[in-house]
Amino acid sequence: MSAAGPDYYALLGVSRDATPDEIKKAYRKLARELHPDVNPDLKSQERFKIITAAYEVLSDPEKRQMFDLGGDPLGSTGGFPGSTQGFDFGDIMDAFFGGGGGQRGPRTRSRRGQDAMIRMQIDLAAAVFGATRDITVDTAARCATCDGSGTALDSEAVTCVMCKGRGEIQQVQRSFLGQVMTSRPCPTCQGFGSTIPHPCHECAGDGRVRTRRTITIKVPPGVDTGTRIQLSGEGEVGPNGGPAGDLYIEVMVQPHQVFERQGDELHCALTLPMTAAALGTTVTFDTLDGEQEIDVRPGTQPGSILTLRGLGATRLRGGGRGDLYIHLDVSIPTKLDEAQIMLLKQLADLRSEDVVRVGVDGADGGGGLFTRLKDAFSPR
Ligand SMILES: [Zn+2]
Ligand SMILES: [Zn+2]
Known part of the structure; x- marks a missing residue:
């Protein structure tokens, strides 16, 4: 009858004297076909909005009557069908x-709990x-007294008298666009649609209490500072029986005295005596995997690097391990006695090194980059 507007009966494909059940069935069938989750294309979405608006009107006895009498129960803001103002789409x-x-x-009332994060130091x-x-x-756990419901024993939540369980208060307001239906959360029940007249004394109606518990964490090989380990459902429990959030463990790796990752x-760095570097030697070296014997070749220069394959850190993804690099430094003796001085002078003579030439080959010194030096020298 509303000549200017859409015919809601025709849109749903039902007769004007259709029963509420027939209207519901017709809408349900169309909604299944056109639901945006099934049909994301714009045309279907637009049709879905339109048939939903039609159902909104015809499923509500007051609105249906208004429509039958030629009115436009959707507030007629002129924006139809794109406008969602004033109808309870949700x-x-x-x-x-x-x-x-x-x-x-x-x-x-029941919502998912918050995620939580804690830091953990490991070596x-x-x-x-x-x-x-x-x-x-220390997280929120389900209240054992009320089993998360928040209500005292033998009592339950009751439908809010203010909003009659809708959770919102609707108002028709006149604006320059015409009548506009607005809604706001019900102040009496905070939008829950129900109130708890007798809250649980243990949790004050929240359905959860703070508890301290101990959990065992498996730290996978390869974690580094900043790695987060996710423990599903180990975060805080949601209010009023809601599912728990996740717990994240953020790893902090303590600095090591010898190794830098x-x-x-x-x-790591290893300092050799001048003579050992010149003559070569075998050094017993403490790695994370235990003692390793490493060969230092004769004539080893400061700044040269020894590589121990597969003795580095584990790769978090893909497995396997990196390498361990030993940066070698050579220490020059500073306190020499008479006999040592004589010997070195003899050596210098033999090697014709008594006159120093500028600009000969030599290493750049190395070291410096790694401040934590380890004097792990133990000659055999
Ligand atoms: Zn409780
Ligand atoms: Zn209410």
Whole structure:
């Protein structure tokens, strides 16, 4: 009858005397075909909005009557069909698709809990090889007294008298566009649609209490400072029986006295006496994997690097291990006694090194880059 507007009956394909059930069925069928999750194309979305508006009107006895009498129950802002003003899109979506369609209607008390993050310090060996650690966390856990409902024993939440369970208060306002229906969360129930007259004394109606508990964490091999380990469902429990959030463990690897890590490489410095560097030697060296004997070749220069394959840090992804690099330095003796001076002078004579030439080949010195030196020299 509303000559200017759309015919809602025709849109849903039902007769003017269709029962509420027939209207519901017709809408449900169309909505399944046109739901944006199934048909993301714009044309289907537009049609979905239109049939949803039609259902909004015809499913509500008051609005249907208004429409039958030639009025436009959707507030006639002129924006139809694109305008969503004034109709409970979310409510309808919730009724048919189990929520998630919009923010309208009463909101549920139970929500997912917050994620939590804690930092954990481990040493380098634990980062390289992995470890198991117990940590104590202080999070919200489900209240055992009310089992998360927030209501005192033998009582339950009751429908809010102010909004009659809708969770929102609707108002028709006149504006320069005409009548506009607005809604705001119900102040009495904070939008929940229900109130708790007798809250649980243990959790004051929140459904959860703070608890301290110990959990065992498996640290995978290869973690580094900044790596986050996600523990699903170990965060704080949501209010009123909501699922728990996740717990993130952020790893901090303590600096090591000897090794410095760069990605999957480990670096360290080793200082050799001048004579050992010249003559060559075997050194017993403490790696994270235990003692290793390393060969220092005769004539080793300061700044040269020894590589121990596969003794570096573990790769977090893909497995395997990087290499361990030993940066060699050579120490020049500073305190010489008479006999040593004589010997060195003899050596210099033999090598015709008594006259120093400028600009001969020599290493650039090396070292310096690694400040934590280890004097691990133990000649055999
Ligand atoms: Zn409780
Ligand atoms: Zn209310």
